[in-house]
Amino acid sequence: NAGVTQTPKFRILKIGQSMTLQCTQDMNHNYMYWYRQDPGMGLKLIYYSVGAGITDKGEVPNGYNVSRSTTEDFPLRLELAAPSQTSVYFCASSYSRGRETQYFGPGTRLLVL
Amino acid sequence: KQEVTQIPAALSVPEGENLVLNCSFTDSAIYNLQWFRQDPGKGLTSLLLIQSSQREQTSGRLNASLDKSSGRSTLYIAASQPGDSATYLCAVTYNTNAGKSTFGDGTTLTVKP
Numbered sequence: 491n492a493g494v495t496q497t498p499k500f501r502i503l504k505i506g507q508s509m510t511l512q513c514t515q516d517m518n519h520n521y522m523y524w525y526r527q528d529p530g531m532g533l534k535l536i537y538y539s540v541g542a543g544i545t546d547k548g549e550v551p552n553g554y555n556v557s558r559s560t561t562e563d564f565p566l567r568l569e570l571a572a573p574s575q576t577s578v579y580f581c582a583s584s585y586s587r588g589r590e591t592q593y594f595g596p597g598t599r600l601l602v603l
Numbered sequence: 604k605q606e607v608t609q610i611p612a613a614l615s616v617p618e619g620e621n622l623v624l625n626c627s628f629t630d631s632a633i634y635n636l637q638w639f640r641q642d643p644g645k646g647l648t649s650l651l652l653i654q655s656s657q658r659e660q661t662s663g664r665l666n667a668s669l670d671k672s673s674g675r676s677t678l679y680i681a682a683s684q685p686g687d688s689a690t691y692l693c694a695v696t697y698n699t700n701a702g703k704s705t706f707g708d709g710t711t712l713t714v715k716p
Contacts, residue, residue: 494646523703532607532692532706533647548703580646591637591649592694592704 492516494595496581502601503571511566511598513581521584522564523592524548524556526577533580539564571602605630607695609707616683617715624678624710626693631671634696638667638678641690641709650691651678683714 497512515522520541525533535548539558553575555567564583568575581595608627616622626636635654639647651660651667653676659668666679680687690711694704 525706530612530708532609532708533694533704534706535703538703582647591652592647593649594639594646596646 494581494583494593496579496595496598498598499596500599500601502603503568504603505571505573507571508567508569509571509600511568511579511581511600513564513566513595514562515564515581515583515593516562517583517585517593518561519583519585519593520561521586522558523582523584524554524564524566525580525582526550526575527580527597528577536566536579568600573602576600576602605695605697605705607693607705607707609691609693609710611710612708613711613713615713615715618683618685620683620714621679621681622683622712624680624691624693624712626676626678626695626707628674628676628695628705630697631674632698633671634698636667636669636676636696637694637704638665638676639692639694641692643689647692680712683712685714685716688712688714 494515523538524536527533534550537556539545579598582592584592606629637652638650653669664681690709692709693707696704
């Protein structure tokens, strides 16, 4: 099992550009999450999904969009990138709500200039 | 607001010392509490998951306790080693949050040889 994979590892965007961060898990997990982590801080939830076709907002959803067409994939879309979106983005998955641990991907480091 | 606080933000100890990391949360109605380890530039690795009905969990040199009434959890690391140097994050899933986790900002541990 590859676990949770994320691409790209690092990206530089100009203000106003858009991009999609990819996340794939091969553990047949129902729950998937997108977090962002700013320097020296904990993780803040952007969006989450409880299954294919079902998504909901987390703590900091503004400026982002998600979709979940399959169990395996949970892409995060950034529209009109802003410097405030400079961060490290982590995707995670779990089988159910909280009974099992969350598994994290290696992260995508995004710099918006 | 449901918050998670970790104090201190940084801790430095000599090799071999036993140490305790602290996590406090504002609402006792939690679903579970999880401790993660994060190495620089890496994703998160789950260390211990404590369900709300449990008082502690152990894995090797690690022991995590949970006291819901006081809103506290501790992570005890026995006989610390330089390889334990990392940032340790506490995450709480509250009953009202539909499986979403709230993270503390972490404690950065340095174990000196």
